[in-house]
Amino acid sequence: MRLIERDAGLAVERCERGFCGDRVTLWLETGWTVKLHLYWPERRHIMTLSRLRWHDQVGWVIDAVSDDAEPMRCFAWRITVVLPRA
Structure with missing residues (x-):
């Protein structure tokens, strides 16, 4: 299943990590909020x-692009997508 696959990608307006770096919350340009529960901590x-x-x-x-403009790949055991209210 492919939830997102775009050539240009989706811009992340805000990215917050939990204390250990294994919980990441992304606020996307589309208004979606994506919560990632990663297998391994990600510092970027x-x-x-x-x-x-x-x-x-x-x-x-x-698959994403980090703040240092490098491609990165993360693996998550759970993802929660919250769509904007209409």
Whole structure:
């Protein structure tokens, strides 16, 4: 299942990490809020969300661009997407 897959990606307006870095909350340009529960802590901020997809063997795979303009890949065991109210 592919939730997001765009050439330009989705800009992240705000990125907050939990104390340990394994919980990340992203506020996207579309008004969506995406909460990631990562397997491993991530210290870099996510600036652009490129692809978000489900893989049967590892769970959620997140391809993104970090604040230092480098591509990054994260793996999450749970993702919560909150859509804006209409």
